Amino acid sequence: xxxxxxxxxxxxxxxxxxxxxxxxxxxxxxxxxxxxxxxxxxxxxxxxxxxxxxxxxxxxxxxxxxxxxxxxxxxxxxxxxxxxxxxxxxxxxxxxxxxxxxxxxxxxxxxxxxxx
Amino acid sequence: xxxxxxxxxxxxxxxxxxxxxxxxxxxxxxxxxxxxxxxxxxxxxxxxxxxxxxxxxxxxxxxxxxxxxxxxxxxxxxxxxxxxxxxxxxxxxxxxxxxxxxxxxxxxxxxx
Numbered sequence: 001x002x003x004x005x006x007x008x009x010x011x012x013x014x015x016x017x018x019x020x021x022x023x024x025x026x027x028x029x030x031x032x033x034x035x036x037x038x039x040x041x042x043x044x045x046x047x048x049x050x051x052x053x054x055x056x057x058x059x060x061x062x063x064x065x066x067x068x069x070x071x072x073x074x075x076x077x078x079x080x081x082x083x084x085x086x087x088x089x090x091x092x093x094x095x096x097x098x099x100x101x102x103x104x105x106x107x108x109x110x111x112x113x114x115x116x
Numbered sequence: 117x118x119x120x121x122x123x124x125x126x127x128x129x130x131x132x133x134x135x136x137x138x139x140x141x142x143x144x145x146x147x148x149x150x151x152x153x154x155x156x157x158x159x160x161x162x163x164x165x166x167x168x169x170x171x172x173x174x175x176x177x178x179x180x181x182x183x184x185x186x187x188x189x190x191x192x193x194x195x196x197x198x199x200x201x202x203x204x205x206x207x208x209x210x211x212x213x214x215x216x217x218x219x220x221x222x223x224x225x226x227x228x
């Protein structure tokens with residue numbers, strides 16, 4: 001148990017579907033993140049939220065739409081995805097503050113997404 | 117040149133071997149260096165955290181940072197089958213603690 005819970009763990013969706021990934025952190029952190037992990041590629045940062053405000057959008061296509069209603073919850077809304085969007089989507093959280101091991105990033109177990 | 121280079125392996129060693137995993141980087145602003153371990157179909161978990169140059173030891177694991185060479189290493193002593201996982205290096209610059217740059221990860225298998 002990492003303190004960051006993601007649901008669903010596995011999702012198969014068609015290119016015309018709309019679905020959402022959910023993340024909840026129980027660590028009392030004030031920042032939350034979405035990362036994408038594809039085979040043979042480094043982890044890619046998608047979005048960052050500090051105190052519910054989006055502070056980073058790494059040129060992510062608009063078919064991915066994040067939502068952060070509070071510091072503990074984060075969603076990734078998915079719409080008209082492409083097969084190349086199939087990947088592991090990782091939610092993470094951290095405490096924004098002085099840099100150090102206590103403020104580093106903790107990951108959830110990920111949501112495996114397959115777009116058919 | 118990629119910001120962080122990491123040999124993806126795979127690396128296969130017998131139980132009890134000493135394992136050496138490495139990353140090189142190009143951005144001299146990186147000051148914080150991490151190693152994450154990721155088991156199959158799980159999220160990455162923080163294994164080691166170091167600041168600037170030097171060594172850090174935690175049980176069977178030792179992390180080394182050589183900033184002059186822009187080279188970091190993770191050593192695993194007396195490797196166990198339970199160490200079989202993908203090891204990801206990550207690093208960040210001062211003031212960017214949320215913005216980690218990752219390597220691709222090295223897949224390690226420790227054979228009993």
